[in-house]
Amino acid sequence: MSxxxxxxxxxxxxxxGLREAAAPLRGVADTPVSLVTDSGDxxxxxxxxxxxxxxxxxxxxxxxxxxxxxxxxVARAHHGVIEVxxxxxxxxxxxxxxxxxDENRAREVLEAGxxxxxxxxxxxxxxxxxxxxxxxxxxxxxxxxxxxxADLTPGRAYLRNRRQQQNVRDTVYQAAQKxxxxxxxxxxxxxxxxxxxxxxxxxxxxxxxxVGENVVNDAYLVPLKRCEAFLADVTHAxxxxxxxxxxxxxxxxxxxxxxxxxxxxxAEGAPP
Numbered sequence: 001m002s003x004x005x006x007x008x009x010x011x012x013x014x015x016x017g018l019r020e021a022a023a024p025l026r027g028v029a030d031t032p033v034s035l036v037t038d039s040g041d042x043x044x045x046x047x048x049x050x051x052x053x054x055x056x057x058x059x060x061x062x063x064x065x066x067x068x069x070x071x072x073x074v075a076r077a078h079h080g081v082i083e084v085x086x087x088x089x090x091x092x093x094x095x096x097x098x099x100x101x102d103e104n105r106a107r108e109v110l111e112a113g114x115x116x117x118x119x120x121x122x123x124x125x126x127x128x129x130x131x132x133x134x135x136x137x138x139x140x141x142x143x144x145x146x147x148x149x150a151d152l153t154p155g156r157a158y159l160r161n162r163r164q165q166q167n168v169r170d171t172v173y174q175a176a177q178k179x180x181x182x183x184x185x186x187x188x189x190x191x192x193x194x195x196x197x198x199x200x201x202x203x204x205x206x207x208x209x210x211v212g213e214n215v216v217n218d219a220y221l222v223p224l225k226r227c228e229a230f231l232a233d234v235t236h237a238x239x240x241x242x243x244x245x246x247x248x249x250x251x252x253x254x255x256x257x258x259x260x261x262x263x264x265x266x267a268e269g270a271p272p
Contacts, residue, residue: 004050005057006100009033009081010253011110011117013125014045015089022047025084028077029055036103038110044117046110047085048103056099065097086253090125092117093255120259127192128227128251130220132183132234133200135212135245136176173215175241180216183246186233191220195256212245219256227251 007028012018014037025033027049036046054060064070075096082093100106110117187194197217222230231248238244 003053005053006048006103006106007031007051007056008094008098008100008106009047009049009078010085010094010258011092011113011121012045012047012085013090013121014043018045018085018088021084021088022081025081026077027081028074030077033081036107036110038114039107040111041114041118044110044114044121046106047081048106049081051099056097061097061099071096082253090121091253092121092124093253093258116259124221124254124257126224127221127254128224129254129256130222130227130230130234130248130250131252132216132218132220133214133247133249134176134179134183134216134238135247136172136215137212137243137245172243175238175244176215179238179241179244179246182237183216183218183234186230186237187218187220190226190230190233191222193221193257195219197256221254221257222251 009027012035014035019035022033022035027033029049029051031049031051033047033049036048038044055064064074078096082091085091100109184194195218197219199217200214220230220234234248235246238246
């Protein structure tokens, strides 16, 4: 297996039926998925598959991470494995493209982090992640009227119209701030934790098919029993606010709240 590396998807609590659920799965590079267990505690497991070294060695991986098509395929496979596992047990997702030289090295890392992983899995039990984004859609707001003025020079008229347009834009951003405050109130009421991600821009926003400008990009950790109430509140955060849209996605495994394996011999990418 010198030309293969061990790709790790998640640390899991080794529940009944988990091996059977993992057995038919195909992961990254269409390779079969298996479970590596901690020799000192078989209640913990690391879900892995074997991937071609020529694609996941450090130099090759850096190039691949610039290839959006390749990255999307890996992310879909990575998420697909975690999604199935999450139906059977508590999952601690690892960052995209976390790789090890072999299963022995993966097991060593699992055993070294035994206490930390067990504690984190206990904290994440019976909770899911919801992504909540706020978009500014300035095109949805009527543009400021352009009124010609006979007593103004063309230059002064232009500057006045620009100020009017800026005022409209400022109004939309103020509305977005109000929506964000409502969303945070819902989070404090229903969620266990929150992570604020960088707003999506450029290629990342294009790949997500975003409409409008993303100004808030948050992830919330929500107990299963609070999900319905949480969504009812956050999806109404933009009610009555022109030019502002709230988008909630999920439920997901708790990617934003997981602790990635800090393996110096591996490679880590961005979470999907």
